[in-house]
Amino acid sequence: MLDLYDYPIVVEIPVAWGEMDSFQHVNNSVYFRYFESARVKYVEAIEIEKFMKTTGMGPILSSTSAKFMAPLKYPDTISVGIKSTKLESGRILQEYGVWSHETSRLVAKGESMMVFFDYKNGRPCDIPEALRENMLKLEPHLAETQKQPEKV
Amino acid sequence: MLDLYDYPIVVEIPVAWGEMDSFQHVNNSVYFRYFESARVKYVEAIEIEKFMKTTGMGPILSSTSAKFMAPLKYPDTISVGIKSTKLESGRILQEYGVWSHETSRLVAKGESMMVFFDYKNGRPCDIPEALRENMLKLEPHLAETQKQPEKV
Amino acid sequence: MLDLYDYPIVVEIPVAWGEMDSFQHVNNSVYFRYFESARVKYVEAIEIEKFMKTTGMGPILSSTSAKFMAPLKYPDTISVGIKSTKLESGRILQEYGVWSHETSRLVAKGESMMVFFDYKNGRPCDIPEALRENMLKLEPHLAETQKQPEKV
Amino acid sequence: MLDLYDYPIVVEIPVAWGEMDSFQHVNNSVYFRYFESARVKYVEAIEIEKFMKTTGMGPILSSTSAKFMAPLKYPDTISVGIKSTKLESGRILQEYGVWSHETSRLVAKGESMMVFFDYKNGRPCDIPEALRENMLKLEPHLAETQKQPEKV
Numbered sequence: 001m002l003d004l005y006d007y008p009i010v011v012e013i014p015v016a017w018g019e020m021d022s023f024q025h026v027n028n029s030v031y032f033r034y035f036e037s038a039r040v041k042y043v044e045a046i047e048i049e050k051f052m053k054t055t056g057m058g059p060i061l062s063s064t065s066a067k068f069m070a071p072l073k074y075p076d077t078i079s080v081g082i083k084s085t086k087l088e089s090g091r092i093l094q095e096y097g098v099w100s101h102e103t104s105r106l107v108a109k110g111e112s113m114m115v116f117f118d119y120k121n122g123r124p125c126d127i128p129e130a131l132r133e134n135m136l137k138l139e140p141h142l143a144e145t146q147k148q149p150e151k152v
Numbered sequence: 153m154l155d156l157y158d159y160p161i162v163v164e165i166p167v168a169w170g171e172m173d174s175f176q177h178v179n180n181s182v183y184f185r186y187f188e189s190a191r192v193k194y195v196e197a198i199e200i201e202k203f204m205k206t207t208g209m210g211p212i213l214s215s216t217s218a219k220f221m222a223p224l225k226y227p228d229t230i231s232v233g234i235k236s237t238k239l240e241s242g243r244i245l246q247e248y249g250v251w252s253h254e255t256s257r258l259v260a261k262g263e264s265m266m267v268f269f270d271y272k273n274g275r276p277c278d279i280p281e282a283l284r285e286n287m288l289k290l291e292p293h294l295a296e297t298q299k300q301p302e303k304v
Numbered sequence: 305m306l307d308l309y310d311y312p313i314v315v316e317i318p319v320a321w322g323e324m325d326s327f328q329h330v331n332n333s334v335y336f337r338y339f340e341s342a343r344v345k346y347v348e349a350i351e352i353e354k355f356m357k358t359t360g361m362g363p364i365l366s367s368t369s370a371k372f373m374a375p376l377k378y379p380d381t382i383s384v385g386i387k388s389t390k391l392e393s394g395r396i397l398q399e400y401g402v403w404s405h406e407t408s409r410l411v412a413k414g415e416s417m418m419v420f421f422d423y424k425n426g427r428p429c430d431i432p433e434a435l436r437e438n439m440l441k442l443e444p445h446l447a448e449t450q451k452q453p454e455k456v
Numbered sequence: 457m458l459d460l461y462d463y464p465i466v467v468e469i470p471v472a473w474g475e476m477d478s479f480q481h482v483n484n485s486v487y488f489r490y491f492e493s494a495r496v497k498y499v500e501a502i503e504i505e506k507f508m509k510t511t512g513m514g515p516i517l518s519s520t521s522a523k524f525m526a527p528l529k530y531p532d533t534i535s536v537g538i539k540s541t542k543l544e545s546g547r548i549l550q551e552y553g554v555w556s557h558e559t560s561r562l563v564a565k566g567e568s569m570m571v572f573f574d575y576k577n578g579r580p581c582d583i584p585e586a587l588r589e590n591m592l593k594l595e596p597h598l599a600e601t602q603k604q605p606e607k608v
Binding site (some may be wrong): 179181188213214215216217219 | 484485516517519520521523524
């Protein structure tokens with residue numbers, strides 16, 4: 001599971017028997033719960049909550065997707081990793097990988113886009129600067145992916 | 153489905169394919185979601201939300217149970233009814249029935265207890281009088297089940 | 305909700321209070337359950353089950369995605385429509401739209417890819433011809449999207 | 457968490473953020489998923505699956521209940537223990553305890569009844585003798601709770 005080293009945040013979750021559907025595989029909607037558990041941990045790591053309280057700005061999940069590579073069954077434990085791939089002025093693109101401990105295989109990959117929203121003004125906004133710094137501390141490679149606002 | 157007439161609130165819900173587990177029946181935990189959907193509708197009918205805002209008091213689910221009479225499968229639609237069976241000073245006992253439209257059978261029965269809580273003072277409290285009146289309007293038979301606070 | 309006419313299969317689902325997460329919106333993973341409910345209905349409409357029994361071939365969900373346009377809250381009812389956009393030799397691309405009855409707005413869009421799998425031989429396979437015909441009966445426009453196997 | 461020593465089977469599960477509902481506590485239906493995860497582990501420990509295959513007899517969840525002692529929130533990890541309290545001719549009564557690692561408190565208690573069913577004959581049946589022995593090996597105290605079939 002070497003590839004997990006690519007992910008700054010990795011969460012380990014036991015597969016619940018009840019997460020399987022009547023095809024006897026973990027249901028597709030459950031993978032988005034796995035992604036979310038990793039994303040929530042990421043968001044904690046960069047201390048978004050603190051910024052939400054002081055600025056009234058916060059992230060909204062704008063889109064998400066999954067690609068299923070292999071079925072997942074109980075009993076198993078998964079590791080789900082999350083990393084950011086693009087940090088733009090008002091949005092963050094992230095990727096996920098889900099590994100089965102039973103098979104040591106990557107069973108699913110995913111993506112999601114978070115956009116920032118200013119709840120006081122009711123409209124999209126830039127990612128607060130201090131938050132951007134926290135992200136760059138956690139994922140230095142992101143510096144290169146930042147789209148600079150154009151100067152005149 | 154005559155027995156549904158016993159219930160002041162009845163909610164109709166299509167069974168989702170994904171609610172079945174790998175035994176190919178609706179998973180036991182889903183019945184508690186059905187009960188909850190009926191309970192939320194009941195709580196709306198007696199306008200609890202209004203009292204929560206003005207008094208800072210609200211209901212907490214204290215316990216719940218289900219008895220499964222017959223398996224439920226997709227495709228089907230269920231009707232879930234809720235009625236109160238006991239209205240005491242600080243708590244309400246309620247009962248549920250879940251009917252399958254496919255088989256016209258009662259597939260599950262349930263119970264739950266809600267207790268009232270004063271969030272400002274951080275402790276259990278009596279059910280606000282105006283709320284009690286709303287319940288008696290919806291379910292007049294409850295009058296007999298009220299336990300009177302003892303007088304000295 | 306005119307756009308729903310574009311979808312050969314539409315399913316109506318009441319939003320459950322318990323589908324909201326602690327941000328007080330329907331959780332992102334629930335939309336994939338909505339998509340699935342529409343997909344299962346589609347799969348019934350083209351009688352896939354019959355083909356699975358006789359041929360041992362069946363569909364596997366290969367990927368799926370959602371784009372969230374507006375938050376969804378209880379109480380509401382949604383209509384989720386599904387249509388196919390591409391019918392290739394061994395796979396079907398489909399699209400989803402989720403409408404809120406409360407706001408008459410499109411609240412989410414989605415996509416998914418199903419691939420066919422021959423469970424007896426343990427490998428991907430073409431979509432059985434009779435099934436393809438059922439799909440074309442339901443969605444005549446698909447004829448143009450079929451990728452012809454190349455002839456020598 | 458001393459009381460966990462009373463339980464022959466204990467399962468540790470991280471609380472998922474998405475398991476909280478809009479009251480910002482873990483939703484009541486999720487506790488039944490926790491109970492189930494412990495029950496499935498118990499059922500594995502006594503090797504029920506082997507008996508199901510050879511005898512066509514298996515357990516059915518007949519009823520279940522939960523009592524909620526304290527709210528549970530993300531982030532937390534729970535330990536859920538299961539033990540049997542009564543072993544009768546055709547049914548098993550079990551109890552659950554759910555502990556929060558954050559607060560070291562018992563947050564919920566539960567019960568469930570499993571009955572045995574002979575799928576070949578389509579009716580309830582006795583618990584197979586060899587399975588009963590496995591249970592007594594795991595929980596010797598159960599010997600006293602067995603209701604003997606009456607002899608003439």
